[in-house]
Amino acid sequence: MTASAPSASHTVEGIARVVRVDAGVAWLEPEQTGGCGSCASAASCGAGSPGIGEVAGRIAARRFPLDNPDGLLAGERVVIGVDPHSLLKAALTAYAIPLATALAAGGIAEGAWGSDLATMAAMASGLGLGLLLARIAARQLARRGDLAPRFLRRAGGSRA
């Protein structure tokens, strides 16, 4: 989700477009509004206009469902939001857990054997273990609904 300017509710807001409506569920694609899209490397990193980074493919891959009690229609643009603490929890889950286990495993192996190959193998194993733990933690977060974006309001400029 792309962050917008600070709002009074301190929610991290982003704009998404409704691409499909199924029974009670709207499928949304986030719009790219990041400030990075204007730099010289935008075409290759995928943050800006379509280029080597295949922006369309990336955005389609980030399509997500949202409950549709407000009767959203395909083509509408909406403002969605997530709690900023959720963003922090998500980032810590995805990146900090695997990194912590990898570094801990590497530190133990270095202390025990002091060999580069053993440390490398231990770190790779630690990384794998960390990713498994991250998967479990992410499932718990998702079950609690911490990672789900909320519909805030309709945005202007709907495209049918």
Place this chain on the structure above:
Amino acid sequence: MKEFALMMIGAALVNNVILARFLGLCSFMGVTTRIDTAVGMGLATTFVMTVSAMADWAVQRYLLEAFGLGYLRTITFILVIASTVQFTEMVIRKVSPSLFQMLGIYLPLIATNCAVLGVALLVVEGRMNFIGSTLFAFASALGFSLVMIIFAGLRERLALATVPPLFNGPPIAFIVAGLLAMAFMGFSGIGAG
């Protein structure tokens, strides 16, 4: 142990990637309008920088040095970094689609972050062992994240301040970045006394 601690403090604070080596300035200016996004970007960069430094060390030791291919170092490291970013993106998508929706935006930006390549090249120049290289990259990434978060906090405060129209926007951000760099210069005195 002590030398690792000193090396990490040096990499994170004294020779900070952004403020002393001037690497990763695109993300520094582009993704620091909010603390939340700066934290997300900082953690993602820390992960990628550390994992790619591990991979780069192995490639340098067992491929480039072993076969006398040192002249291919830069292009090989770019390939390794791009692969690490792609790998991370795939793993996060597999591990948790919800996390991918929230964090996927940061990953493509890291592929073109020169700080990641810069740290990988510094690791090779330092001729450190595997654990030393990994800790150096990790500490450099922590320093990167620290500066991103401090700068994002300052910019959030600046958004509420009354700034003269001439300085509004990027000019005041650059002035604040300069003041922050000067503040970090204070760390260069560590160990001198």
